[in-house]
Amino acid sequence: MSVAKLRVFRGDAQGGEEKEYEVPVDEGMVVLDALFYIQANYDGDLAIRWNCKAAKCGSCSTEINGKPKLACKTRMDSFAEGETITVYPIKAFPVIKDLVTDVSWNYEVSKKIPPFTPAEDTEWIMYQEDVERGQEFRKCIECFMCQNVCHILRDHNRKDAFAGPRFMIKIAEREMHPLDVLDRREFAREEAGVGFCNITKCCTEVCPEDIHITDNGIIPLKERVVDKYYDPLSWLLRKIKGK
Amino acid sequence: MEKYETHTHDVIIIGAGGAGLRAAIESSAKGASTALICKSLLGKAHTVMAEGGVAAALANVDTKDNWETHFKDTMKGGKMLNNWQMALYHAQEAPERVRELEYWGALFDRTKEGGINQRAFGGHTWKRLAHVGDRTGLEMIRTLQEKGIHSGIDVYMECTITHLVKDGDRVVGAFGYWRESGKFVLFRANAIVLATGGVGKAYKYTSNSWEYTGDGHAMAYEAGAELIDMEFIQFHPTGMVWPPSVRGILVTEAVRGEGGILTNSEGERFMERYDPERMELSTRDVVARSIYTEVEQGRGSPHGGAFLDVSHRGADYVKRKLPSMYHQFMEFADIDITKGPMEVFPTTHYVMGGVKVEGDTCSSTVPGLFAAGEVAGGMHGANRLGGNSLSDLLVFGKRAGEGAAAYASGKSHASVSAELIEGYANELREPFNNTQGENPYTIHQDLQDVMQLYIGVFRTEENIQTGIDKIEALKERARTLKIEGSVMFNPGWHLCRDLKSMLIVSEALARCALARKESRGAHSRVDFPESDDGTWGKLNFIVASKDGVMDLETRPIVEMPDELSKLFTEDK
Ligand SMILES: Cc1cc2nc3c(=O)[nH]c(=O)nc-3n(C[C@H](O)[C@H](O)[C@H](O)COP(=O)(O)OP(=O)(O)OC[C@H]3O[C@@H](n4cnc5c(N)ncnc54)[C@H](O)[C@@H]3O)c2cc1C
Ligand code: SF4
Ligand code: SF4
Ligand code: FES
Numbered sequence: 151m152s153v154a155k156l157r158v159f160r161g162d163a164q165g166g167e168e169k170e171y172e173v174p175v176d177e178g179m180v181v182l183d184a185l186f187y188i189q190a191n192y193d194g195d196l197a198i199r200w201n202c203k204a205a206k207c208g209s210c211s212t213e214i215n216g217k218p219k220l221a222c223k224t225r226m227d228s229f230a231e232g233e234t235i236t237v238y239p240i241k242a243f244p245v246i247k248d249l250v251t252d253v254s255w256n257y258e259v260s261k262k263i264p265p266f267t268p269a270e271d272t273e274w275i276m277y278q279e280d281v282e283r284g285q286e287f288r289k290c291i292e293c294f295m296c297q298n299v300c301h302i303l304r305d306h307n308r309k310d311a312f313a314g315p316r317f318m319i320k321i322a323e324r325e326m327h328p329l330d331v332l333d334r335r336e337f338a339r340e341e342a343g344v345g346f347c348n349i350t351k352c353c354t355e356v357c358p359e360d361i362h363i364t365d366n367g368i369i370p371l372k373e374r375v376v377d378k379y380y381d382p383l384s385w386l387l388r389k390i391k392g393k
Numbered sequence: 394m395e396k397y398e399t400h401t402h403d404v405i406i407i408g409a410g411g412a413g414l415r416a417a418i419e420s421s422a423k424g425a426s427t428a429l430i431c432k433s434l435l436g437k438a439h440t441v442m443a444e445g446g447v448a449a450a451l452a453n454v455d456t457k458d459n460w461e462t463h464f465k466d467t468m469k470g471g472k473m474l475n476n477w478q479m480a481l482y483h484a485q486e487a488p489e490r491v492r493e494l495e496y497w498g499a500l501f502d503r504t505k506e507g508g509i510n511q512r513a514f515g516g517h518t519w520k521r522l523a524h525v526g527d528r529t530g531l532e533m534i535r536t537l538q539e540k541g542i543h544s545g546i547d548v549y550m551e552c553t554i555t556h557l558v559k560d561g562d563r564v565v566g567a568f569g570y571w572r573e574s575g576k577f578v579l580f581r582a583n584a585i586v587l588a589t590g591g592v593g594k595a596y597k598y599t600s601n602s603w604e605y606t607g608d609g610h611a612m613a614y615e616a617g618a619e620l621i622d623m624e625f626i627q628f629h630p631t632g633m634v635w636p637p638s639v640r641g642i643l644v645t646e647a648v649r650g651e652g653g654i655l656t657n658s659e660g661e662r663f664m665e666r667y668d669p670e671r672m673e674l675s676t677r678d679v680v681a682r683s684i685y686t687e688v689e690q691g692r693g694s695p696h697g698g699a700f701l702d703v704s705h706r707g708a709d710y711v712k713r714k715l716p717s718m719y720h721q722f723m724e725f726a727d728i729d730i731t732k733g734p735m736e737v738f739p740t741t742h743y744v745m746g747g748v749k750v751e752g753d754t755c756s757s758t759v760p761g762l763f764a765a766g767e768v769a770g771g772m773h774g775a776n777r778l779g780g781n782s783l784s785d786l787l788v789f790g791k792r793a794g795e796g797a798a799a800y801a802s803g804k805s806h807a808s809v810s811a812e813l814i815e816g817y818a819n820e821l822r823e824p825f826n827n828t829q830g831e832n833p834y835t836i837h838q839d840l841q842d843v844m845q846l847y848i849g850v851f852r853t854e855e856n857i858q859t860g861i862d863k864i865e866a867l868k869e870r871a872r873t874l875k876i877e878g879s880v881m882f883n884p885g886w887h888l889c890r891d892l893k894s895m896l897i898v899s900e901a902l903a904r905c906a907l908a909r910k911e912s913r914g915a916h917s918r919v920d921f922p923e924s925d926d927g928t929w930g931k932l933n934f935i936v937a938s939k940d941g942v943m944d945l946e947t948r949p950i951v952e953m954p955d956e957l958s959k960l961f962t963e964d965k
Contacts, residue, residue, distance in 0.1 A: 178636020178637060178638045195884065197882035205724070208437070225724075274495055274496070
């Protein structure tokens with residue numbers, strides 16, 4: 151059994167520092183296991199969020215060697231022998247303590263998005279091909295790693311103006327729901343700030359669910375918004391076809 | 394004492410999984426001011442991990458299905474120990490509760506005709522599980538979460554409730570702390586719904602998350618409520634085995650539902666010997682015992698499990714129907730399940746026992762206290778069928794929300810004793826003040842070993858008794874805990890109270906397991922291998938606190954009316 155060196159951020163809103171730990175590595179171990187080992191054997195108060203330990207809940211987002219990762223999905227054997235592993239909280243949100251950040255802003259944004267709205271006399275028939283696009287977006291586990299890497303939020307902190315990729319696909323999902331009748335284009339433009347996105351695709355690259363955030367979500371959403379202002383007929387067609 | 398916040402609502406719901414969310418939606422719809430409290434962030438509750446599907450006799454795929462068959466399957470799966478009233482409501486109401494999710498925006502997988510698709514699962518006569526690939530729970534929790542945040546509910550996230558506060562007989566509030574700041578908080582209410590989920594973290598190998606420490610079971614017990622049938626804990630037949638770090642993580646039953654085959658090291662399809670009719674889709678208790686026995690008798694896979702293979706269905710099909718299983722094995726075990734078998738072994742999964750409730754409103758034996766979802770007992774009897782939990786959450790979440798709102802209506806808030814609160818606060822802070830004491834993590838690991846070893850898939854009197862003695866010793870050690878750091882987001886401190894809950898639940902489990910001298914459903918006694926329908930099959934076990942000591946009582950099961958029992962004789 152080899153021993154790994156971890157340097158973990160310990161601190162709070164006032165600041166903090168890296169602390170080094172040595173952790174024995176077992177076969178198949180992930181970074182979250184190493185953090186558990188630290189809790190049980192060195193520092194019982196090390197703060198980290200987790201739930202499923204199976205990459206299904208999106209709680210354990212951290213920055214491992216500078217890259218946003220799910221701690222429960224990052225294997226210890228993905229690092230070179232003897233490589234020091236740094237673990238930091240995600241940067242786009244304020245630190246509460248150690249690896250735990252304040253992500254409450256995301257919940258505020260989520261609440262503002264107009265909910266699914268079917269017609270009164272809806273007949274509840276939908277075909278697989280019509281729901282597939284929406285299902286892709288609904289795979290989102292709300293790890294907020296896309297929010298974390300988007301430069302508009304991370305570097306420019308425009309949380310006042312831009313809802314972020316996670317919520318772009320949420321708006322897109324509603325818009326493309328085969329039985330939804332609401333028009334969210336004004337919302338997407340004015341409130342969610344879809345125009346801010348300049349399609350760098352950083353969000354798509356980090357998504358652990360492999361959701362094509364930009365190609366399938368944001369770009370079509372941008373097209374719809376443009377249609378609203380210049381070509382209402384093709385908006386209607388897109389809405390009906392769910393594209 | 395230190396200052397604390399107070400919030401006042403008509404109804405508070407502790408737990409924001411499927412049951413809690415559904416209860417909150419209903420309570421709020423009935424006009425009650427409703428609070429929803431959870432230990433994690435919203436949307437991260439256990440329900441998010443559910444994979445295979447939600448059982449409801451929609452009859453979209455197998456048109457012969459109906460509530461009668463679902464009712465019968467559920468009772469038979471539970472070895473007739475179920476609260477029949479709950480099983481009945483469940484079978485009758487599940488289809489409407491599932492359709493409702495669709496009205497709220499859920500996107501289930503579809504049939505060719507454009508309806509909700511359904512898949513086969515163990516113990517269900519027909520294809521009955523509505524699903525979205527193998528991420529049904531995520532779909533369900535997002536849908537309910539969405540509905541919930543637009544329903545005027547007040548959500549309190551990352552807040553742990555540690556005590557139910559009583560005034561005389563009835564509960565009038567709940568006390569706890571904010572995980573983030575460590576500060577205390579009091580919720581005053583006229584009705585409380587427990588929706589805190591299960592207890593799996595008392596075991597070493599489990600599919601459950603850190604939240605499953607039996608808080609709701611323990612708090613109800615401490616508040617004087619009765620718990621029912623605690624000996625029944627479900628070992629899901631197929632947990633991951635290798636590598637060690639992922640041992641216990643669930644391999645959904647949908648793998649078998651989609652045609653997965655179990656074999657032993659000799660290449661034999663061993664289910665032929667245990668249940669030739671239903672084979673891999675036998676009930677969970679049977680499949681778990683079969684795998685366990687194969688390994689015991691030396692026919693296990695290299696890492697001590699059975700082989701489960703679904704690769705014959707073809708790579709495209711497997712990736713489409715079981716995408717998260719595909720990724721889970723690829724990423725955690727370097728195994729491509731479209732090419733070869735997985736290794737699986739039983740893992741602690743679900744607790745059938747729980748707070749004893751009435752089927753109508755989910756009221757417990759304590760006035761003002763309700764319970765729904767996994768924390769409630771009775772619905773599943775001695776063994777739960779796959780898919781019947783998600784439907785249980787919806788059916789009884791709604792009923793509990795309705796029941797609590799009705800109970801709270803017109804009542805004024807009782808006063809809360811300051812002395813009581815101070816006592817709770819001091820108890821919680823103690824581990825910070827102790828200069829000496831045990832590390833909670835160490836005791837937790839020891840408890841997990843004890844439960845795994847002595848109260849497992851197969852049980853004997855001697856084993857269980859050893860387990861009880863060891864739990865007693867752990868209770869003693871857990872009296873004085875010591876932790877480091879500040880009150881801010883301190884998992885070591887959080888574990889101190891969680892540990893207390895796990896010890897209560899573990900003791901209840903062990904004591905009931907010792908007392909039931911037969912094998913039934915998930916409870917397998919090597920020294921009493923047969924089911925005894927005449928005696929034990931007619932008894933429920935009730936656990937309650939009598940003057941601070943755990944008391945165990947048997948109570949005759951409530952017999953179902955003739956028109957229902959006829960359904961079972963017609964079969965024969
Ligand atoms: C991996 C896995 C797969 C599964 N697949 C299926 C399936 O396919 N079909 C099926 O029917 N069932 C399945 N189950 C079972 C099912 O998911 C659970 O039984 C069900 O989700 C429990 O829901 P719940 O609402 O009772 O509790 P949960 O969803 O677990 O929610 C519990 C809530 O209580 C809160 N809580 C707990 N204690 C406290 C406290 N002290 N203070 C405040 N809040 C507290 C938690 O924060 C959480 O919000 C599966 C289970 C697992 C583990
Ligand atoms: S593509 Fe748009 S949303 Fe995604 S990271 Fe780039 S700017 Fe942000
Ligand atoms: S879209 Fe992907 S990266 Fe963004 S929150 Fe959802 S799962 Fe995470
Ligand atoms: S713990 Fe759930 S995603 Fe890592």
